[in-house]
Amino acid sequence: MSPGDEPGYGDTSHGEDRGYGGSGQTRTRLPDRTGDVYGGARRGRGSSSRSLVTVVGVVVLLIAAIAFANRGGDDSSSGNGDGDKARTSPTAASGDRPVDTQTSGIPSGYAHNAQGAQSAAANYGVALGSTGMFNTGQRHAIVAAVYAPDVAAARQADVDKAYSSEKFLTNIGLKKDGSAPAGQTFVSRIVPVGTKVTSSSADSATVELWYTSLFGLSGEGSRNPVSESWYTTTYQLKWINEDWKVTDFTQKDGPVPVGRDQRASTADDMTKAVEEYGGFTYAR
Template structure:
């Protein structure tokens, strides 16, 4: 989904996921919403409220990103690719160049299109999307030139909405409250090219995302969600660029009953573990 690179105010500083379902973990210690609590399975009024807010958020941002044209049509003349591609290294060198801090200059082939979709997904799902300057940089680097201007206007409106920011626990300027760390990061699990031609590609990106606020006073602790985003890419100026996308939930694995980490451990992990540049 969509959200960038280190929002000011102490967020996740890597390009790293939006559209996340946050759950309040029951049974946590006072003052620590993580507190070693296990994931609850019973519903509550607070859970329903938070889920409702997130559903509205996902819809608003998806609408802002899609613009007026709806989903783009698939590449003409392309054929679905049978089976899945290996995740092992292909021997091709990863891209060396960056545009606005985002990898660029992808290969003019299916592997290059997959790598572009993964890297662009990371940028669009990061905390940078909550900072106006970083958001503009991300949009201009990821989207096709004839799409970027319209996307930027719609995204500025969506990400500056004070009610939306308050619902996810952020300040009016998109920063995290004092003493809390904002986390918005996606982790690609796999990619699949469904259609391809020399000038366009349709790529599905399956990923898990982390979203929320880590801190002793957080009411929206960091939680994970699973999505598949289908990107429409076009070969423009010797690189792949996004022209449109659609998103759906899942596939979602069965969750293990693991202990949730403390707020301190989560904050340290976000600060100490950087994101990846995906290329294979």
């Protein structure tokens, strides 16, 4: 394994859970941009009545989309198999519990089907993108739990070399032992957005994991503040010893959404969020 699967490796610009509160009302906010962010031509200003019709049209379409999505979710629950569920509503959760056990703190013991392979890819991605990869003992446990035994044995030395490189650690603002400087908190998390099986057989599966990553140092004086990035990692999985294991992977950027005009949180707020908000066990 190379650290390419770790959000932030080789890129000092990399940056989890956001809580939302309010009065319970839903508001539709139109972008305050001067042009089409996707490359379209800028439109001139119309009459107030035309603007009202446009806003009403957006709301109607939004309501219709929500209704359609809910209908798709209901239909998927009555499918005859995993393939039917994925086709009718690709973003809907199956509702089945992914695992009942853990190995080195990582969910394990997935179902021997496409759904289980997707759940494994999501949870393994979270482990491989965690701060544990920068600690020798935790890194060895993660690699042993996630990868196929022969792959883990062959790549462990390369993984150790990559994650303990003094130049690499210095570039991302960490100390030689992989810990954060005094007064700062190291953040390395990935948040799965969705998974997709691109090919599968009885004992193998190729799963794409789309996720956003948070990477950097939170604290006063940080030269690498926590920032957000988006990636898709394709995992090659095999059914080994009654569980799905990673045998290889490739990674690419995106899809990347348009950024909102939200103000960045303070270092104290970011540190507090990272310390107080825990992660999840992901299921398909």
